[in-house]
Amino acid sequence: xxxxxxxxxxANLIGDPARANMLTALMSxxxxxxxxxxxxxGVTQQTASSHLRKLGEGQLICARKQGRHRxxxxxxxxxxxxxxxxxxxxxxxxxxxxxxxxxxARLREARVCYNHLAGQMATRLYDHMIxxxxxxxxxxxxxxxxxxxxxxxxxxxxxxxxxxxRGLLCRECLDWSERRSHLAGSLGRAILTQxxxxxWAERDTNSRxxxxxxxxxxxxxxxxxA
Amino acid sequence: xxxxxxxxxxANLIGDPARANMLTALMSxxxxxxxxxxxxxGVTQQTASSHLRKLGEGQLICARKQGRHRxxxxxxxxxxxxxxxxxxxxxxxxxxxxxxxxxxARLREARVCYNHLAGQMATRLYDHMIxxxxxxxxxxxxxxxxxxxxxxxxxxxxxxxxxxxRGLLCRECLDWSERRSHLAGSLGRAILTQxxxxxWAERDTNSRxxxxxxxxxxxxxxxxxA
DNA sequence: GCCATGCTTCGATATGGATCGAAGTATGAA
DNA sequence: TTCATACTTCGATCCATATCGAAGCATGGC
Numbered sequence: 001x002x003x004x005x006x007x008x009x010x011a012n013l014i015g016d017p018a019r020a021n022m023l024t025a026l027m028s029x030x031x032x033x034x035x036x037x038x039x040x041x042g043v044t045q046q047t048a049s050s051h052l053r054k055l056g057e058g059q060l061i062c063a064r065k066q067g068r069h070r071x072x073x074x075x076x077x078x079x080x081x082x083x084x085x086x087x088x089x090x091x092x093x094x095x096x097x098x099x100x101x102x103x104x105a106r107l108r109e110a111r112v113c114y115n116h117l118a119g120q121m122a123t124r125l126y127d128h129m130i131x132x133x134x135x136x137x138x139x140x141x142x143x144x145x146x147x148x149x150x151x152x153x154x155x156x157x158x159x160x161x162x163x164x165x166r167g168l169l170c171r172e173c174l175d176w177s178e179r180r181s182h183l184a185g186s187l188g189r190a191i192l193t194q195x196x197x198x199x200w201a202e203r204d205t206n207s208r209x210x211x212x213x214x215x216x217x218x219x220x221x222x223x224x225x226a
Numbered sequence: 227x228x229x230x231x232x233x234x235x236x237a238n239l240i241g242d243p244a245r246a247n248m249l250t251a252l253m254s255x256x257x258x259x260x261x262x263x264x265x266x267x268g269v270t271q272q273t274a275s276s277h278l279r280k281l282g283e284g285q286l287i288c289a290r291k292q293g294r295h296r297x298x299x300x301x302x303x304x305x306x307x308x309x310x311x312x313x314x315x316x317x318x319x320x321x322x323x324x325x326x327x328x329x330x331a332r333l334r335e336a337r338v339c340y341n342h343l344a345g346q347m348a349t350r351l352y353d354h355m356i357x358x359x360x361x362x363x364x365x366x367x368x369x370x371x372x373x374x375x376x377x378x379x380x381x382x383x384x385x386x387x388x389x390x391x392r393g394l395l396c397r398e399c400l401d402w403s404e405r406r407s408h409l410a411g412s413l414g415r416a417i418l419t420q421x422x423x424x425x426w427a428e429r430d431t432n433s434r435x436x437x438x439x440x441x442x443x444x445x446x447x448x449x450x451x452a
Numbered sequence: 453g454c455c456a457t458g459c460t461t462c463g464a465t466a467t468g469g470a471t472c473g474a475a476g477t478a479t480g481a482a
Numbered sequence: 483t484t485c486a487t488a489c490t491t492c493g494a495t496c497c498a499t500a501t502c503g504a505a506g507c508a509t510g511g512c
Contacts, residue, residue, distance in 0.1 A: 005316035008246035015238030059319035090231035093285035137363030
């Protein structure tokens, strides 16, 4: 009586704590080596290797060999979005988080979601872009308006160039901490790149947090307000 | 190094085949008894009972006792949307479906997603509503415009009444078969109700398929074209 | 009261799979 | 060549849990 795709297979893949930790670590967007992932998951290399094989067979991650390392990354942006959606579910059906450390607060404000910005600042940016009609919902997805294009240009992003590349330009992604949408797609990625390149913020080395400097935050606000 | 919510716990819940089948069955939106769910999952009542307890503890389903039956339903519309998202993932990372029987085709065309319409006809309706500016993406969600309100009224839906109720009026939901959005929320529910009540279509007794009559399909088209 | 039905709890089983130690295969460095 | 590092494969262990039989509670019909 199974209607539709085999949901159990994929959920089971994500359902193991070690694998879930690996996937969560890969949400940072960085490609990680097998050993790094083993550490993230808190298991030995042997078991990590086994898990990675399964994740690969399940098409959730893809591997690239480089020298004597094997780098792993999420297979697809879609995977990242599904994981964020799952986090939303877990967040709100799970036990109340006992301690929300300072690290959590930072994650809530700004973090990496695969390759784009997530968290409070990301949803504010998204709302702003919707409010000013920079983004419009069109048939089958999100579209960037002319005004939005020049908004992006004001950050030094050439939208024309982006559109040429593979993958959608704009896409929604559910934000687990805000339970709202934020911007994904190649534009989302380009924005995060700019934010880092311009030195407004930097990525925390051992979490998904994006750390804005006071100055960077001000510049972000000015960009938005313009 | 676990950033964010405990994703493994929830994925593990969904990851068991028996439980996944139960959840899939509940996607029909109907509340089902423990015995019915046991049959859907292909397990005995005892094991079903155990699974149902776990799903309940995990806040994925909720139970209502009625006489000597216990009816189970998905706890939340959010659960349904997450399940559809998972189906999308499973659909496209999974092995290619070997046989896509006639039943699959029917599901692809029109089916129930918890309480609203999904499938080809649903995404067409959604695209249409976006294209005519009946729906607009606003801050933090989907909004119905004035024109959209009268569009709904033309099907006999009183939007004012709906808005009073709990839960969002309009919401997007990812369609696994179409990989596009369709309309969820109380308006989505009301539309499906009208489609059934007007006799345009009826629900298949033992699947999630929505079976349109030739006449019903024509009326649906006429409504959209109007 | 009695029995049937729907469902849960308990106990026993067994099986899948996560885990790691040890050994094996690549790749790079010296 | 020799050694070290990165990773995989193999084999054994061990634990969680899915499963069902049997018994235990409710509820409703008679």
